[in-house]
Amino acid sequence: xxxxxxxxxxxxxxxxxxxxxxxxxxxxxxxxxxxxxxxxxxxxxxxxxxxxxxxxxxxxxxxxxxxxxxxxxxxxxxxxxxxxxxxxxxxxxxxxxxxxxxxxxxxxxxxxxxxxxxxxxxxxxxxxxxxxxxxxxxxxxxxxxxxxxxxxxxxxxxxxxxxxxxxxxxxxxxxxxxxxxxxxxxxxxxxxxxxxxxxxxxxxxxxxxxxxxxxxxxxxxxxxxxxxxxxxxxxxxxxxxxxxxxxxxxxxxxxxxxxxxxxxxxxxxxxxxxxxxxxxxxxxxxxxxxxxxxxxxxxxxxxxxxxxxxxxxxxxxxxxxxxxxxxxxxxxxxxxxxxxxxxxxxxxxxxxxxxx
Ligand code: SF4
Numbered sequence: 241x242x243x244x245x246x247x248x249x250x251x252x253x254x255x256x257x258x259x260x261x262x263x264x265x266x267x268x269x270x271x272x273x274x275x276x277x278x279x280x281x282x283x284x285x286x287x288x289x290x291x292x293x294x295x296x297x298x299x300x301x302x303x304x305x306x307x308x309x310x311x312x313x314x315x316x317x318x319x320x321x322x323x324x325x326x327x328x329x330x331x332x333x334x335x336x337x338x339x340x341x342x343x344x345x346x347x348x349x350x351x352x353x354x355x356x357x358x359x360x361x362x363x364x365x366x367x368x369x370x371x372x373x374x375x376x377x378x379x380x381x382x383x384x385x386x387x388x389x390x391x392x393x394x395x396x397x398x399x400x401x402x403x404x405x406x407x408x409x410x411x412x413x414x415x416x417x418x419x420x421x422x423x424x425x426x427x428x429x430x431x432x433x434x435x436x437x438x439x440x441x442x443x444x445x446x447x448x449x450x451x452x453x454x455x456x457x458x459x460x461x462x463x464x465x466x467x468x469x470x471x472x473x474x475x476x477x478x479x480x481x482x483x484x485x486x487x488x489x490x491x492x493x494x495x496x497x498x499x500x501x502x503x504x505x506x507x508x509x510x511x512x513x514x515x516x517x518x519x520x521x522x523x524x525x526x527x528x529x530x531x532x533x534x535x536x537x538x539x540x541x542x543x544x545x546x547x548x549x550x551x552x553x554x555x556x557x558x559x560x561x562x563x564x565x566x567x568x569x570x571x572x573x574x575x576x577x578x579x580x581x582x583x584x585x586x587x588x589x590x591x592x593x594x595x596x
Contacts, residue, residue, distance in 0.1 A: 242462075242463045242464050243256065243432070244256060244432055244433060244466055245406075245433060246258065246434070247407060247408070247409055247466075249261075249290055249316070249335050249336045249363060250290075250313070250315070250335035250336075251314060252289055252290055252313070252314050254434050255409075255433075255434030255466040256434075258466070259492075259493070260460070260465060260466060260467060260468060260487055260492050260493070261289040261466070261467040261468075262287065262288055262289045262468060262469075262480055262484060262487070263288065263289065263290045263291065263316070263436070263467055263468065263469040263483075264288050264291060264292070264469060264470075264477075264479045264480050264483070265292040265469065265471075265479075266279045266280060266291060266292075266293040266476060268293075269300070270294055270295060270296070270297075270300035270303050271299035271302070271303060273303040273306045273307060276293060276307060277310050277311065279476065280293075280307065280310075280311045280313070280315075281310075282476075282477050283313075283476060283477060284311065284312055284313050286477050286480040287480055287484055288313060288480045289314075290313055290336075290467065291311070291313055291315060291316065292315075292317075292469075293307075293318060294320075295318060295319055295325050295328070295329045296325070297325075298328060300325075301329050301332050302332070304329060304332035304333055304334055305333055308332075308333045308334075308335075314335035314336065315334055315335050315336075316334065316335065316337070316338055317329035317330075317334040317336070317337050317338065318338045319338060319340070320339075320340050320343050321343050321344070321345075323339070323345060323349035323350075323352060326356070327352060327353065327356050330356045330357060330362060331356075334362065335362060336362055336364070336409075337353065337362065337365070338365040338367045339366065339367065340367050340368070340369060340372055341366060341368070341374060341392065341395075342368070342372035342373050342374050342392070350396070350399045350400060350403070351403050354400050354403035354405035355403065357405060357407065358403075358405055358407075361407075362407070363407040363408060363409060364400065364405070364407065364408055364409070365408070365409040365410070365411060365436055366393055366396045366397060366408060366410050366411070367413070368389050368392045368393045368396070368410075368411060368412045368413065369413050369440055370384035370389060370413065370414035370415060370440070371384070371415075371440075371441070373388060373389070373392055374392060377392050377395075384414060385419065386412075386414075386419050386420075386423035387426070389413075389427075390426040390427045390430065392412075393410045393411070394427070394430060394431060397410060397431065397433065406433075408433050409433060409435070409436050409466070410433045410434075410435055410436070411435065411436035411438065412427055413439065413440040413471075414439070415439065415440050415441040417439055417451050417454050417455040420437075420438075420455045421455055424459050424464055424465070425459070425462070425464065428459075434466035434467065435459075435464060435465055435466055435467075436465075436466065436467045436468070437455070437456045437459055437460070437464075437465040437469070438456065438468060438470065439452050439454075439455035439456065439470075439471065442471055442472060444472065444473050444474060445472050445473075445474040445478050448472040448473065449470070449485075452470040452471070452472075452482060452483075452486065453482075453486050456468050456483075456486050457486050457489060460487070460490040460492055461490050468483050468486065468487070469483070470482045470486065494528045494529055495527060495530065495531075496522045496525060496527065496531045496532075496533055496585060497530070497531070497532045497533070498518060498519055498522055498533050498534075498535065499532060499533065499535070499536075499545055499549060499552070500515040500518075500534070500535040500536070501535075501536045501541060501545070503537050504537070506537065506538040506540060507537035507538060507555065508537065508538060508556055508557045509537060509555035509556075509558070509574050511535065511536075511537045511555060514577050514578055517578045518535055518577075518581060518582075521582045521585075522585070525585060525586070525589070527589050529588075529589055529592050529593075531550045531551075531585060531588060532548070532549040532550050533549055533550065533551055534549035534551075534552030534553070534554075535552065535553060535577070535581070536552065536553065536554045537554075537555045538554065538555055538556070539554055539556070539561075547563050548566075549563070550565060551563065551564050551565075551581060551585060551588060553580075553581065555574070555577075556571075558573070558574050559572065559573055559574055560576075560577050562580060562584070564584060564588075
C-alpha cells in the first residue's frame with residue numbers, strides 16, 4: 241500500500257492509514273443555500289464523507305457560513321477561473337479549496353491562494369482534468385496523455401511549494417479510464433501527496449459506474465488513493481452509493497457484502513427479486529463490521545457459498561436452506577428469505593459488538 245502524507249479536511253483526515261473518504265458534489269446553485277443544504281444532508285445520510293460545491297459567484301461564497309453551520313461533513317469549494325473566489329471561500333470558512341491550475345491563471349494568483357490557505361490552515365486540491373490542461377503542457381504532449389496530466393499536477397504542486405505550502409491533495413482525472421489509471425500510477429510514484437481518484441465525465445449511472453469501478457477500483461486494489469469521487473450524470477446521492485460499492489468490492493471498507501448467483505435454469509426461487517430487496521436492506525444497515533451474506537439459487541454452488549458466508553441461503557423448490565457461519569440451521573419458506581436474512585444480519589452485528 242502506498243504511504244502518502246496525511247491531510248486534514250475539517251473533521252476528516254485522509255491519506256496515510258486513514259480510511260478512504262467518499263466525496264460527491266452538489267448540483268444545485270450554491271447561492272441557493274437551502275437547496276444546497278438539502279442536497280448536502282441527503283449526501284450525508286447516504287454516507288458521503290466530504291462534499292464539494294461550486295463557488296462560481298460571490299453569492300455562492302456567501303452561502304458558505306450557513307452551509308458550514310448546518311452540515312456535519314467537511315465542505316470543499318470548487319474554484320475555476322477566479323482565484324478571488326478561492327480567497328472569499330477561505331474567508332467564509334470553507335474546509336478545503338479545489339483549484340484547476342489549467343484555468344486559475346498566473347503564479348501571483350497561486351501565491352495569493354497559498355498565502356490565504358496558510359493563514360486559514362486549510363488544504364488545497366490541485367484538480368487536473370484532461371479537458372482543461374494548461375496550454376504549454378498540451379503543446380508539449382500534443383494530447384492530454386497520462387504523462388501530461390501527471391506533469392501538470394506536479395508542476396502546480398511545485399508552484400505551491402515555492403510559497404512553503406504543501407497542504408495539498410492531487411487529482412488527475414480523465415474521461416479515458418486507461419489514461420486516468422496510468423496517470424495516477426505515475427503520480428503515486430513521483431510524489432507523496434494523497435491522491436483523490438475519479439474518472440471524469442463518465443456518462444449516465446450504468447456505464448458511469450462501470451468506468452468508475454474499473455478506474456478507481458484498479459488503483460484502490462494497488463493501494464493507491466486516499467479519497468474517491470464517482471462522477472455520474474445522475475443524482476449525486478447515486479455517486480455515493482456507487483463509490484461505497486466500489487470501496488466494498490475492493491475490500492476497503494467494512495460493511496455487508498452480498499454474494500448472489502446470476503441465476504440459471506436450475507433456479508427454483510424468485511432470486512432476482514430477493515437479491516434486489518436484500519440489497520436495499522443491506523444499504524439501510526450501517527455497520528463497521530465486515531459481513532458476507534450469500535443468496536444462492538440452488539444446491540449446486542449454493543450450499544458451498546452459503547457456508548463460506550457469515551450467513552446465507554441456498555434455494556430449493558419454494559423454500560431455502562439457511563446457513564449461519566457454515567452451520568446448516570434450518571429450512572425456511574421462500575417468502576421468508578429476505579426477512580430472515582435481515583434478522584440474521586442484525587443478530588450477527590450485535591453478537592460481534594457484544595464479543596468486543
Ligand atoms: Fe444456477 Fe445454482 Fe449456480 Fe445459481 S447457484 S447460477 S441457480 S447453478
